[in-house]
Amino acid sequence: MMRKILKNEWTVKIGSAVIALAAFCMLWQAVTVFTGMGDFLPGPAETFAEFFRRFVKPYGKAVLPMHMWSSLRRILIGYTVASAVAIVLGIVMGTYRIADAIVMPLFNIIRPIPPVAWIPLAILWFGIGDASKYFLVFLATFLSVLQNAYAGARSADPVLVGAARMLGANDGFIFRTITLPCAVPYIFSGLQNGLTAAWGQVVASEMIRSSAGVGWIIIRGMDNNDILQELVGILTIGIIGFILAASMRGVEAKLCRWTTRGK
Amino acid sequence: MQMDNTGKIEVMIQCSHVEKTFFTRMTSTPVIRDLDLKVRKNEFVVLFGPGQCGKTTVLNVMAGLETATSGTVTVNGKEVSTPGPDRGFVYQTTALFPWYTVMQNVEYGPRARGMSKKERREKAQYYIDLVGLQGFEDKFPNQLSGGMQQRVGIARAYCNEPSVLFMDEPFGHLDAQTRYLMQEEIIRIWEKEKRTVVFVTNNIEEAVYLADRVVVLTNCPTSVKKEYQIDLPRPRNYTDDRFLELRTEIQSIVDKTL
Numbered sequence: 233m234m235r236k237i238l239k240n241e242w243t244v245k246i247g248s249a250v251i252a253l254a255a256f257c258m259l260w261q262a263v264t265v266f267t268g269m270g271d272f273l274p275g276p277a278e279t280f281a282e283f284f285r286r287f288v289k290p291y292g293k294a295v296l297p298m299h300m301w302s303s304l305r306r307i308l309i310g311y312t313v314a315s316a317v318a319i320v321l322g323i324v325m326g327t328y329r330i331a332d333a334i335v336m337p338l339f340n341i342i343r344p345i346p347p348v349a350w351i352p353l354a355i356l357w358f359g360i361g362d363a364s365k366y367f368l369v370f371l372a373t374f375l376s377v378l379q380n381a382y383a384g385a386r387s388a389d390p391v392l393v394g395a396a397r398m399l400g401a402n403d404g405f406i407f408r409t410i411t412l413p414c415a416v417p418y419i420f421s422g423l424q425n426g427l428t429a430a431w432g433q434v435v436a437s438e439m440i441r442s443s444a445g446v447g448w449i450i451i452r453g454m455d456n457n458d459i460l461q462e463l464v465g466i467l468t469i470g471i472i473g474f475i476l477a478a479s480m481r482g483v484e485a486k487l488c489r490w491t492t493r494g495k
Numbered sequence: 496m497q498m499d500n501t502g503k504i505e506v507m508i509q510c511s512h513v514e515k516t517f518f519t520r521m522t523s524t525p526v527i528r529d530l531d532l533k534v535r536k537n538e539f540v541v542l543f544g545p546g547q548c549g550k551t552t553v554l555n556v557m558a559g560l561e562t563a564t565s566g567t568v569t570v571n572g573k574e575v576s577t578p579g580p581d582r583g584f585v586y587q588t589t590a591l592f593p594w595y596t597v598m599q600n601v602e603y604g605p606r607a608r609g610m611s612k613k614e615r616r617e618k619a620q621y622y623i624d625l626v627g628l629q630g631f632e633d634k635f636p637n638q639l640s641g642g643m644q645q646r647v648g649i650a651r652a653y654c655n656e657p658s659v660l661f662m663d664e665p666f667g668h669l670d671a672q673t674r675y676l677m678q679e680e681i682i683r684i685w686e687k688e689k690r691t692v693v694f695v696t697n698n699i700e701e702a703v704y705l706a707d708r709v710v711v712l713t714n715c716p717t718s719v720k721k722e723y724q725i726d727l728p729r730p731r732n733y734t735d736d737r738f739l740e741l742r743t744e745i746q747s748i749v750d751k752t753l
């Protein structure tokens with residue numbers, strides 16, 4: 233019975249997604265055919281065909297999957313390191329007043345600066361290679377994850393902490409069994425936001441200075457007046473971003489079976 | 496009535512001249528005023544008082560979750576100042592750990608105190624069976640009904656084998672039918688595993704059904720107004736003449752609040 237409802241729900245979800253996508257492509261096609269926009273806007277069929285053709289035919293020196301990998305590698309390194317550091321620091325700040333008092337003012341000054349504003353300085357400090365991109369991705373991820381890990385560590389319900397204490401738990405045990413699990417949903421929301429920010433940051437920095445990556449594809453398309461290339465770049469960004477976010481939700485659902493957020 | 500070998504009544508909980516005032520920067524709110532209370536070993540005492548009179552605060556002070564402003568609370572001869580596993584607490588809001596299964600919730604106390612996995616699983620299973628939750632060990636709290644969640648809360652408190660159990664309106668959120676059922680259940684569990692119980696309620700019928708002794712509290716700041724020994728044999732009947740008589744008598748002296 234339950235399974236049937238679930239199945240139906242999925243059918244409805246996927247069905248409506250397919251219909252919406254189809255409608256969007258039809259509208260896109262219609263615009264290219266029936267308006268003057270057609271000159272600047274290749275149709276969906278043409279774009280998708282080009283997208284797949286580029287799996288074998290290179291942009292510059294590399295085929296599309298290699299560009300994807302360039303961007304992904306930058307993300308994975310910067311993002312992983314930043315997440316690890318930010319989770320630990322956020323939890324320490326949420327737990328110890330003194331760490332909070334020291335780091336919070338700094339954080340409050342840096343937080344409102346959009347990460348893209350750091351691109352020129354990053355290039356100056358770390359060069360035009362991958363190091364500057366790692367730094368930029370690190371920064372974007374770090375700000376988002378830190379804030380959430382901090383909020384999460386402070387979110388432990390005092391009634392639950394009292395209940396644990398009543399059952400004989402000491403501070404260390406409470407930290408492991410109450411504070412951390414309370415923080416997990418917050419941390420995931422930070423990781424999710426961080427991923428979006430990191431992805432945006434990589435694309436932006438590739439557009440400014442790089443020799444490979446999906447951001448580079450777009451900017452090179454612009455330089456060459458190749459609209460099709462720009463569209464393929466945008467499509468690629470959308471697809472990868474979607475996959476990254478979806479896999480993160482999958483991990484969260486596994487780890488947080490007890491929350492409704494993870495569902 | 497429990498006697499020790501010298502023939503004296505064994506006192507399990509003793510509150511002497513307990514006062515509790517909450518201070519904020521601008522105000523002070525006295526909530527408990529000169530409360531004296533003795534609870535015998537294995538006695539089922541119900542604290543009965545009007546809403547917002549300070550019942551939860553009384554229980555928190557006895558449990559060590561709050562410290563008294565003055566006066567002393569002793570449990571089993573030891574003065575209470577912090578929470579501790581010799582006392583169990585069952586919450587109105589259930590206060591289960593949502594990320595743990597039923598089994599993990601129930602075994603939490605023994606685990607916190609370092610009992611081996613095999614041993615604590617066995618113990619937890621015993622109390623899960625006792626409260627009638629066999630088959631639900633691997634469910635999460637949000638997959639259970641309100642009544643079942645309270646059963647988990649009771650099993651979790653019992654699993655530490657505390658000498659006293661505090662219960663703060665544990666059935667307050669349940670619908671009327673489930674509430675009757677849980678009242679029967681808590682008596683069944685208590686008769687099987689006798690403990691000293693201090694049970695808070697603002698429901699007169701529940702008080703008379705459960706208690707060896709009903710302690711009526713005054714309005715805030717609260718203290719003991721009057722005590723009633725409930726001499727009815729168990730299982731009790733809500734419509735029994737003597738039951739209704741006691742109920743009417745107690746109801747008549749309770750402070751009225753809006």
Ligand SMILES: Nc1ncnc2c1ncn2[C@@H]1O[C@H](COP(=O)(O)OP(=O)(O)OP(=O)(O)O)[C@@H](O)[C@H]1O
Pocket residue numbers: 517518524526545546547548549550551552553697715
């Ligand atoms: N931490 C606190 N700080 C300040 N005042 C408090 C605090 N806790 C309780 N009080 C005050 O004490 C009064 C009694 O609270 P308490 O929760 O003990 O009553 P109660 O009888 O359990 O109420 P209820 O019937 O709603 O369960 C409240 O009206 C509140 O104003």
Ligand SMILES: [Mg+2]
Pocket residue numbers: 550551552663
């Ligand atoms: Mg209360």
